[in-house]
Amino acid sequence: MSNNTKRWQNIDFEKLVGLLLPTFLRKRKMLAWLRMWVAPLKSLHYDFFQKRNALNGDLYRLAHNGQVCYLRKMLNDNFDPEKRRIRILDGNKFRRKYIYTRGENKPIYLGKMYLRGRSDYADTGVDFIVEIPKEVSELHRTEQNGAERFYAIEAYVDFYRLAGKRYKIVSN
Structure with missing residues (x-):
């Protein structure tokens, strides 16, 4: 941001109270009373700038969303800033194979079949990896x-992902 943009946001509320008060009302007690009323506004203004200037403040959170490119950027910024190797992939969408029962009198030979985890199928699987x-x-x-969990990474993904989207974290 340029200095002109920041200059208009930098408000001295105590000075503003004195300037906006008519000259015949500018007494010590009146100024002190008005400054007392402006103190909470001054505190809010200070909090606004603290959050705005923080690295992971509101502007950073608002600049990122659940899109794949932003989610990948945010994860790489926080967990792999030098090499940026974290990737977001589409979930596996394998179709389930139906195995026939004896009563159906179908052939026993099934061909080559792979056993997959429960989360790898399209109907119960994950939306992204x-x-x-x-x-x-x-x-x-x-x-x-006995199971691996990545709580810090899960917290970031849960914050940004779209509601209803399921995911799995895989290390390679």
Whole structure:
């Protein structure tokens, strides 16, 4: 932002109270009383600038959303800033194979069949996969009951993803 944009936002409320008050009312008690009423506004103004200037403040959060490009950028900014290797992939959408029962008298030969995890199928699967490198996964991994969890990464993805979208974090 340019200096002109920031200059109009920098308001001295105590000076403004004195300038807007008619000259015949500019007494010490009146100015003190009005400054007392302006103090909460001054505090809000200060909080506004603190949040605006913070690295992960409101502007950063508002600049990113659930789109793949922004989600990938946000994850790389926070977890892999140098090499930027975190990727967002489409979820696996494998179709389920129906295995016939004996009563249907269908052939037993099924051909080549792969066993997949429950979350790999289209009807119960995940909508996207967050692929993180081994170095990042080792830093942010938590093992709980034999399963790997990435709580910090999950928190960021949950904040930005669209409601109803399911995901899986995979380290490669």
